[in-house]
Amino acid sequence: MTTRRDGSWRERGAVLSRLLAALLGGYAVSALLAAVLALHLPMERSEAVLVGTMLSFLVYALAVMWAFAARHALRAWTGLLVPALLLAAVLAAPGWTA
Amino acid sequence: MMLAALMLVYAGWMALCLAMTRHQRPLLQRELGRRASALLRAGGASLLLLGLAAALCAQGWQIGPVAWVACLAVSGIALVLTLPYRPRACLRFAGLALALAPLLAAWA
Amino acid sequence: MKQGFRQSMAWLHTWGGLLCTWLLFAVFFAGSLSFYREELTLWMQPELHQAQRGGDDGLAAALAVLQQRAPQARSWTIALPGPRDPVIEARWSHGKFDRKAVVVLDPATGRALEPRETVGGSFFRNFHFSLMLKRTGYWIVGVATLMMLVALITGVVIHKKIFKDFFTFRPGKSRPRAWLDVHNATGVMALPFLLTITYSGLLTLAYVYMPAGMIAAGIDSERFLGEISPRQEPPEARGGKPATLTALAPLLEQARRHWQGAAPGSVTIHHPGDIAAVIDVARRRGTGITARIEPVMRFDGVTGRLIAAQEQSAAGAVTYGAMYGLHVAWFAEPFLRGLLFVMGAMGCLVIASGAVVWGAKRREQHGATHAAAGYRAAESLNVAGIAGMAVATAVLLWANRLLPVELAERALAERQWFFGAWLLCLPHALLRPRVAAWREQLWLAAILLALLPFAVRFSGGLSLPQALLQGRGAVAGVELAALAFAALLAWAGHRIASVKPAPPRARRARPLSEAAA
Numbered sequence: 001m002t003t004r005r006d007g008s009w010r011e012r013g014a015v016l017s018r019l020l021a022a023l024l025g026g027y028a029v030s031a032l033l034a035a036v037l038a039l040h041l042p043m044e045r046s047e048a049v050l051v052g053t054m055l056s057f058l059v060y061a062l063a064v065m066w067a068f069a070a071r072h073a074l075r076a077w078t079g080l081l082v083p084a085l086l087l088a089a090v091l092a093a094p095g096w097t098a
Numbered sequence: 099m100m101l102a103a104l105m106l107v108y109a110g111w112m113a114l115c116l117a118m119t120r121h122q123r124p125l126l127q128r129e130l131g132r133r134a135s136a137l138l139r140a141g142g143a144s145l146l147l148l149g150l151a152a153a154l155c156a157q158g159w160q161i162g163p164v165a166w167v168a169c170l171a172v173s174g175i176a177l178v179l180t181l182p183y184r185p186r187a188c189l190r191f192a193g194l195a196l197a198l199a200p201l202l203a204a205w206a
Numbered sequence: 207m208k209q210g211f212r213q214s215m216a217w218l219h220t221w222g223g224l225l226c227t228w229l230l231f232a233v234f235f236a237g238s239l240s241f242y243r244e245e246l247t248l249w250m251q252p253e254l255h256q257a258q259r260g261g262d263d264g265l266a267a268a269l270a271v272l273q274q275r276a277p278q279a280r281s282w283t284i285a286l287p288g289p290r291d292p293v294i295e296a297r298w299s300h301g302k303f304d305r306k307a308v309v310v311l312d313p314a315t316g317r318a319l320e321p322r323e324t325v326g327g328s329f330f331r332n333f334h335f336s337l338m339l340k341r342t343g344y345w346i347v348g349v350a351t352l353m354m355l356v357a358l359i360t361g362v363v364i365h366k367k368i369f370k371d372f373f374t375f376r377p378g379k380s381r382p383r384a385w386l387d388v389h390n391a392t393g394v395m396a397l398p399f400l401l402t403i404t405y406s407g408l409l410t411l412a413y414v415y416m417p418a419g420m421i422a423a424g425i426d427s428e429r430f431l432g433e434i435s436p437r438q439e440p441p442e443a444r445g446g447k448p449a450t451l452t453a454l455a456p457l458l459e460q461a462r463r464h465w466q467g468a469a470p471g472s473v474t475i476h477h478p479g480d481i482a483a484v485i486d487v488a489r490r491r492g493t494g495i496t497a498r499i500e501p502v503m504r505f506d507g508v509t510g511r512l513i514a515a516q517e518q519s520a521a522g523a524v525t526y527g528a529m530y531g532l533h534v535a536w537f538a539e540p541f542l543r544g545l546l547f548v549m550g551a552m553g554c555l556v557i558a559s560g561a562v563v564w565g566a567k568r569r570e571q572h573g574a575t576h577a578a579a580g581y582r583a584a585e586s587l588n589v590a591g592i593a594g595m596a597v598a599t600a601v602l603l604w605a606n607r608l609l610p611v612e613l614a615e616r617a618l619a620e621r622q623w624f625f626g627a628w629l630l631c632l633p634h635a636l637l638r639p640r641v642a643a644w645r646e647q648l649w650l651a652a653i654l655l656a657l658l659p660f661a662v663r664f665s666g667g668l669s670l671p672q673a674l675l676q677g678r679g680a681v682a683g684v685e686l687a688a689l690a691f692a693a694l695l696a697w698a699g700h701r702i703a704s705v706k707p708a709p710p711r712a713r714r715a716r717p718l719s720e721a722a723a
Contacts, residue, residue: 023349031416031418032418034422035418035421036422037419038418038419038422039423046429046520047523048419048423049423049425050522050525051522053412053413053418053419054522054525054529056416056418056419057408057415058405060352061356062359064353065215068214068215068217069211091422100542101541104545111373114372114373115372115373118373120370160537161495161537161538161542164532164537165542165545168399168542170398171395171396171398171548172548174395175391175392175395175552177373178373178374179388179391181375182375182377182378183377
């Protein structure tokens with residue numbers, strides 16, 4: 001109950017920001033993870049796609065929780081964007097694609 | 099056999115419930131000692147496991163565990179939602195379920 | 207959100223849950239009914255009530271019909287009758303799927319039946335993942351399902367006394383407290399089911415929601431699904447020379463032996479009547495826990511020689527198949543199916559009781575007189591979303607019985623009655639006082655359902671006593687369930703009518719997060 005009863009615009013903005021971080025940032029992290037696992041898991045390609053896709057939903061749920069657990073909205077964003085960038089880097093790294 | 103599993107699991111939940119101090123007075127009009135509670139806890143857990151065995155016998159290794167989890171949920175919520183209204187009837191039913199379970203297992 | 211992990215999780219649980227309450231309730235409600243999709247479909251087609259399995263299950267009759275109606279088809283598919291579906295379906299295809307290219311037969315007599323056009327039980331299945339909005343609906347339901355998964359995890363996090371409160375339900379305490387007990391106990395007892403059904407629900411549409419892995423690996427959704435199921439390569443081209451089809455019965459027998467007694471569920475004949483004819487026999491779904499990966503045996507259509515026996519054994523695909531199978535529960539025999547339905551209802555109860563806790567807390571904090579427009583709207587949505595859903599379902603079942611059989615676009619009309627009734631429940635809930643709205647909608651649904659067994663007079667088919675006497679479990683079951691639900695809804699309406707509005711309290715109650723934990 002962060003906004004308790006004050007519901008100031010500042011607080012509302014923070015909640016909205018976290019909501020966006022949860023839905024969009026969380027999706028970015030989990031989708032990138034699915035892609036990285038699909039390419040780099042040491043198993044048959046179609047199997048890797050399945051495993052990565054199945055795991056990504058759990059990561060998404062945890063990401064949503066993180067977005068609301070972080071101490072401030074900014075931290076929620078960085079906590080999601082940093083892993084997203086790392087995953088994107090792995091994905092983009094030349095020669096790594098199997 | 100599935101019905102036997104359901105009965106065993108119900109009796110098991112009831113035993114676990116009886117092992118908790120807060121439920122002993124409404125059900126038994128007195129509080130049980132530590133030993134009795136521990137015994138009930140062990141008995142309840144064994145009954146739940148016996149229910150799993152019955153479910154595995156009835157449905158096999160793939161579907162049996164699913165059926166067991168279903169029995170746990172349905173008998174558990176039936177117990178919780180009726181307990182405060184008819185504690186004695188729940189207790190009697192658990193006894194009946196325990197008595198019926200072997201018969202049901204033998205019959206099916 | 208500076209108050210620590212548990213409190214921020216409580217906040218997320220409360221508001222995230224509330225935001226999706228009505229949607230999730232509708233999804234769980236329709237999803238629970240989907241456990242009885244085939245039974246509902248049969249009930250909604252009174253023309254099929256008398257069909258019975260027998261002899262060769264109508265295989266010869268099906269082949270004769272196909273030969274007569276579509277000798278030039280690219281493929282024929284015969285869906286064999288099963289324990290939940292008494293009729294045999296003969297479909298043909300000229301390459302594209304055609305809904306109308308099907309004949310339904312009575313397996314015992316081989317007679318063609320003419321079932322009415324209806325949405326069938328599939329309506330609830332389709333509604334529960336698409337809201338009848340196609341892709342848009344998938345995504346709306348997907349976001350709500352993700353929220354459900356989050357609510358389940360956060361629910362466990364904020365529940366301080368899972369074991370101590372395991373059997374606790376105190377109806378004598380204050381209303382929010384008693385409903386919170388219901389919410390907690392149901393949620394904890396059904397937790398394994400709820401987690402599984404929610405997660406596997408996301409996975410059933412994984413190729414829509416999370417295509418990133420597929421895109422990265424260069425696999426399209428068609429191939430994604432194709433690699434899960436052991437689907438055969440399309441057969442070679444037509445030979446061009448006519449040839450007689452081999453007898454099907456020995457092939458089915460061979461398949462049954464190969465699958466250790468598990469029954470075949472369908473037969474597909476590619477290039478019927480041609481020298482290059484090929485026959486695929488698929489195992490009946492629901493033989494094991496997995497779904498979507500039914501093994502297939504392929505035979506030469508002229509000589510009857512076994513070409514290949516395909517079985518999916520890759521670990522990932524089997525895991526996916528098991529998750530899918532757990533969601534659709536084709537494996538469940540009647541007793542287990544009943545338990546699954548009850549657990550689905552428990553899911554509805556968790557969601558609804560959560561909303562009630564929220565509303566009761568609000569009223570306790572602000573008093574019954576304090577009715578801000580937002581809270582009033584939320585309460586009305588509760589009524590229309592929960593009681594209105596029951597009304598709409600009852601109306602759909604009645605529309606199925608009353609709409610003339612020859613009506614064009616009949617299935618669409620049935621759907622319109624469902625949504626029309628549901629839509630009307632909203633202004634009713636907004637205009638009437640809260641308790642009156644609950645009572646009236648619950649009782650309306652109860653009356654409609656209680657009278658449902660009489661609807662047979664308008665449609666033909668088996669009446670309830672006939673169905674019971676002839677042991678037609680599906681038909682009798684639907685009507686008995688309607689009567690049981692009528693009693694339940696009438697009781698609920700009665701209980702709610704006897705509830706006095708809580709007196710406004712001067713002292714501010716404990717904040718919700720504390721009570722929810």
